[in-house]
Amino acid sequence: MTPRHRYKPMLAKEAKAAFTDPDWIFEVKWDGFRALAYVDSELSLRSRNQKELLDNFPELGELKRQAHDVVLDGEIIILNGGKVDFQALLERGKATSPTEIEQQTKRLPAAYVVFDILEKDGKPLLDLPLMERKKILQSAVQEGKHVLLADYVDGKGESYYEAILQKGLEGVMAKKKNSQYEPGLRSGSWLKIKKLLSCDCVVFGYTLGTGARKSTFGALVLGLYGADGKAVFVGKVGTGFSDETLDTMLSEFRKIETVNEPFKADVAEKLTWLKPKFVCEVAYQVVTKDMRLRMPRFVRLRNDKEPKDCTTDQLGGEAPLNEYAAKRHFAQTQEPPAQKEAPKSGSKENIFVVQEHHARRLHFDFRLERDGVLKSWAVPKGIPETPEDKRLAVQVEDHPLEYANFAGKIPQGQYGAGQVIIWDKGTYVTKVWDDKMVEVILDGEKLKGRYVLVPLRKAGKNNWLMLKPSQ
Ligand code: MN
Numbered sequence: 001m002t003p004r005h006r007y008k009p010m011l012a013k014e015a016k017a018a019f020t021d022p023d024w025i026f027e028v029k030w031d032g033f034r035a036l037a038y039v040d041s042e043l044s045l046r047s048r049n050q051k052e053l054l055d056n057f058p059e060l061g062e063l064k065r066q067a068h069d070v071v072l073d074g075e076i077i078i079l080n081g082g083k084v085d086f087q088a089l090l091e092r093g094k095a096t097s098p099t100e101i102e103q104q105t106k107r108l109p110a111a112y113v114v115f116d117i118l119e120k121d122g123k124p125l126l127d128l129p130l131m132e133r134k135k136i137l138q139s140a141v142q143e144g145k146h147v148l149l150a151d152y153v154d155g156k157g158e159s160y161y162e163a164i165l166q167k168g169l170e171g172v173m174a175k176k177k178n179s180q181y182e183p184g185l186r187s188g189s190w191l192k193i194k195k196l197l198s199c200d201c202v203v204f205g206y207t208l209g210t211g212a213r214k215s216t217f218g219a220l221v222l223g224l225y226g227a228d229g230k231a232v233f234v235g236k237v238g239t240g241f242s243d244e245t246l247d248t249m250l251s252e253f254r255k256i257e258t259v260n261e262p263f264k265a266d267v268a269e270k271l272t273w274l275k276p277k278f279v280c281e282v283a284y285q286v287v288t289k290d291m292r293l294r295m296p297r298f299v300r301l302r303n304d305k306e307p308k309d310c311t312t313d314q315l316g317g318e319a320p321l322n323e324y325a326a327k328r329h330f331a332q333t334q335e336p337p338a339q340k341e342a343p344k345s346g347s348k349e350n351i352f353v354v355q356e357h358h359a360r361r362l363h364f365d366f367r368l369e370r371d372g373v374l375k376s377w378a379v380p381k382g383i384p385e386t387p388e389d390k391r392l393a394v395q396v397e398d399h400p401l402e403y404a405n406f407a408g409k410i411p412q413g414q415y416g417a418g419q420v421i422i423w424d425k426g427t428y429v430t431k432v433w434d435d436k437m438v439e440v441i442l443d444g445e446k447l448k449g450r451y452v453l454v455p456l457r458k459a460g461k462n463n464w465l466m467l468k469p470s471q
Pocket of ligand 1: 357
């Protein structure tokens with residue numbers, strides 16, 4: 001790496017759901033190769049592991065005409081029949097001969113979607129708020145045949161996310177308007193929101209196949225590197241492979257077999273260990289408490305990412321509270337910060353709290369302890385008192401357990417500015433908790449008995465109705 005190529009791309013944390021917030025913008029999450037472009041008298045396009053990408057994508061040389069003396073952040077993508085084609089991109093990344101590259105350039109041309117600017121005329125812009133960088137970017141880069149400027153929408157993340165998924169794209173990025181560019185950091189100021197959670201894992205071994213897969217492997221043994229640099233087992237994946245992957249991978253594996261065990265894997269079948277070389281993206285539903293991917297499915301091999309960059313922070317032990325933390329400045333507000341390790345509430349029963357919140361609009365925040373956090377709803381008209389009351393309850397981000405004790409004033413200019421009063425507090429028992437209904441029995445000072453929340457999907461993803469059924 002020459003000193004000129006000194007930046008690492010800023011990384012995003014994973015958020016569970018899209019949200020609507022005037023302090024954030026939302027962009028398409030492109031399925032391509034992340035690349036920083038260094039444009040001056042020369043042009044260099046660097047992958048996140050500093051690999052030169054211009055050799056394989058010569059058409060992106062157009063950047064030299066569309067911008068001058070800048071460092072840009074963006075994603076190289078291939079659009080094929082209106083859809084993003086990551087497989088084609090992988091093919092292009094692998095090509096080595098000039099004739100092959102030339103043919104591919106014509107057949108499957110790439111585009112560079114630019115979404116950020118790190119330097120202009122030799123001056124770093126990292127400390128400027130995102131929206132100021134966006135403004136500079138607009139005037140610094142001309143769109144061309146292969147150079148595109150990323151669109152974004154202001155605030156309305158939920159409706160945008162729905163529209164993006166309808167188009168068959170994989171998700172959205174949420175970016176905080178006033179955030180600085182933090183090179184190489186996985187920052188809470190950038191959040192990725194995807195249909196399925198996914199994680200880039202290192203293939204540390206495999207099991208042999210049986211039945212129809214007798215001639216190839218059965219499952220891949222997956223691991224990630226912890227903060228201490230040690231590999232940890234996160235599960236195995238046995239589904240989602242294309243025939244091509246199944247055909248070619250085993251012979252590749254044979255070349256990198258090892259007797260070194262990176263970790264203890266609770267895999268019943270006999271397994272063969274591999275040196276860390278292959279990285280694959282794996283989709284999953286949830287991470288269990290012992291850090292295993294539940295319902296994993298192979299998505300794709302990634303040759304644009306180094307094994308050492310596949311770290312456990314992708315799974316974010318604190319992930320449920322990312323959005324909570326990202327919205328608040330704990331130097332300014334007395335609200336409790338999101339803890340890395342969720343503390344136990346101390347009691348065997350789950351707690352609930354209702355906070356009267358005198359924000360821009362008065363509402364009541366109804367919070368239920370579950371999975372180490374407070375699941376939260378804002379109820380504008382207050383908790384229902386009779387079976388006739390049907391109250392809109394808008395689900396908001398999970399709050400840390402300590403929030404149940406919070407009362408006080410959130411200062412002006414901060415998220416949710418205004419007075420918070422504890423209106424009621426107590427314990428509760430769960431009767432039902434699934435996608436279609438949450439039913440609880442509350443035992444508080446004011447609230448006692450059965451309460452029900454049902455999703456009101458047609459009115460928006462986070463909208464629920466809160467009811468107090470007759471006992
Ligand atoms: Mn509130």
